[in-house]
Amino acid sequence: MNPFRGLIAYPVTPFHDDGAVNFPELGRHVSAVAESPVDAMTVLGSSGNFAYLDRAERRDVITAAVDAAKAVRPGLPVCAGVSAVGTRELLQNIDDAVAAGVDGLLVSTVSYYPLTDEEVAAQCVAAARQTALPVCLYSNPRTTQFSFSLELVAELAAEPNIVAVKESAPDPGVFRTRYEELRRLLPAEAKDFSHGMSGDALIAEAGFAADAWHGGPIAVLPAHYRLLRDALEAGDAEATDAARSVLAPLMSYFGTLRPLSNLYSLARAAGIDAGDPRLPLQPLPGSSRRELARLLEGIEAFRPAERASAGE
Numbered sequence: 001m002n003p004f005r006g007l008i009a010y011p012v013t014p015f016h017d018d019g020a021v022n023f024p025e026l027g028r029h030v031s032a033v034a035e036s037p038v039d040a041m042t043v044l045g046s047s048g049n050f051a052y053l054d055r056a057e058r059r060d061v062i063t064a065a066v067d068a069a070k071a072v073r074p075g076l077p078v079c080a081g082v083s084a085v086g087t088r089e090l091l092q093n094i095d096d097a098v099a100a101g102v103d104g105l106l107v108s109t110v111s112y113y114p115l116t117d118e119e120v121a122a123q124c125v126a127a128a129r130q131t132a133l134p135v136c137l138y139s140n141p142r143t144t145q146f147s148f149s150l151e152l153v154a155e156l157a158a159e160p161n162i163v164a165v166k167e168s169a170p171d172p173g174v175f176r177t178r179y180e181e182l183r184r185l186l187p188a189e190a191k192d193f194s195h196g197m198s199g200d201a202l203i204a205e206a207g208f209a210a211d212a213w214h215g216g217p218i219a220v221l222p223a224h225y226r227l228l229r230d231a232l233e234a235g236d237a238e239a240t241d242a243a244r245s246v247l248a249p250l251m252s253y254f255g256t257l258r259p260l261s262n263l264y265s266l267a268r269a270a271g272i273d274a275g276d277p278r279l280p281l282q283p284l285p286g287s288s289r290r291e292l293a294r295l296l297e298g299i300e301a302f303r304p305a306e307r308a309s310a311g312e
Contacts, residue, residue: 003077003104004136004164004194005212006039007229009219010047012267013061015275021057025273027068029219034072036222039212041069042106044081046143047216047263051110052278055089059096066101079104079136085111087123094130105131106166108138114145117152128159136164136196150178154185157193166214168199172206179210204244204251209233216263217251220270224299246302250295257288269293270300 011029014022033041043065044050044058053061062080069078080102082093090107097105107127109120128135137156141147148165156162165182169175179195186193196212197203203213203225209232218225224247231239254262260277265284267274269292276283284292 001077002163002192002194003040003079003134004166004196004214007037007218007222007225008079008196008212008214009033009036009038009041009222010045010214010216011041011043011065011219012216012263012272012274013044013048013050013053014273015049015278017275019278021053021061022273022275023060023064026061026064029267029272029274030065030068031072033219033222034069034076037226038076038218038222040077040079040103041065041219042079042081042104042214045106045138045214045216046081046108046140046260047219048081049260049277050081050083052281055092055096058093059100062097062100062102070101077103079106079134081106081108081138082127083108083110083138087126090123090127091130094127098131098133102133104134104136106136106138108140109144109146109148111144111146117149120146120148121152121156124156124162125159128156128162132161134163135159135161136166136194137162138198139165139167140198142168150182150185153182154187154190157190158187160189163190163192164194164196164212166196166198166212168197168202172202172208175202175206175210176208179208200251201248201255204228204247207232207240217254217266220263220267220272221247221299224302246299250292250299253291253295257284257292258282262288262292265289265292266296269296 014025080097084090139148194211197210198214228243264274
């Protein structure tokens with residue numbers, strides 16, 4: 001089974017005031033996500049502050065998250081980000097994640113110097129061949145200074161366990177064009193390949209469900225995202241417009257704020273004891289936090305109908 005399909009939540013990694021990982025709150029947060037109507041979750045993505053954790057912390061976070069999620073919903077796929085600047089460290093992170101019992105791996109091209117297509121291809125193949133677990137590539141040029149071409153994605157999809165890519169786009173039309181083009185380029189054996197959408201405002205405004213939605217706010221507002229995705233998949237224009245009208249104002253403002261700091265503030269406004277992202281990242285100013293809380297209050301006034309989790 002490809003764990004990178006459907007609605008995929010990316011929980012934050014909560015911190016205490018001194019910067020230590022808040023494991024009790026991590027367990028509560030992950031458990032709540034597991035009880036919600038998501039199709040999978042991925043810890044230690046950008047939302048999980050992975051770049052600011054050492055190897056031991058990453059290993060402990062993944063282990064705690066897998067244990068918490070599986071205790072609530074054993075069938076829920078729990079994946080983990082394993083990205084690192086060096087290939088050696090990337091492979092070590094993969095070994096740790098496999099030992100912790102994850103169901104899939106997220107690989108991004110983080111680097112100090114921008115990487116070439118040849119360097120990225122070699123690293124992704126090395127990652128895929130380190131394990132039999134499904135691998136999702138993350139095209140995140142805003143952070144990594146590298147953008148996967150569709151031709152490179154199709155080339156890497158020839159590796160049997162590279163089964164997905166997540167990426168953003170300037171607007172839903174551009175994403176759909178890329179989605180359709182990638183479908184033409186993929187090798188025949190990659191028929192279950194998932195082309196997932198990332199980008200909070202993009203998803204909130206999307207008129208296209210894609211194979212997956214990946215996002216940090218999904219871990220905070222899973223029922224609202226479920227409502228929108230279900231409406232799109234059902235072709236229900238009225239329900240789609242209603243769900244989008246609720247999400248879009250919050251996500252539009254959210255997207256104007258500093259990445260990651262905005263997610264920690266959103267999580268805190270929703271009652272998650274997330275703390276602040278690790279230094280040197282700074283929390284949002286008070287005015288931004290108050291506006292996020294105001295918009296969140298408005299969205300929470302619209303309560304999606306209770307829905308049993310997919311694991312039930």
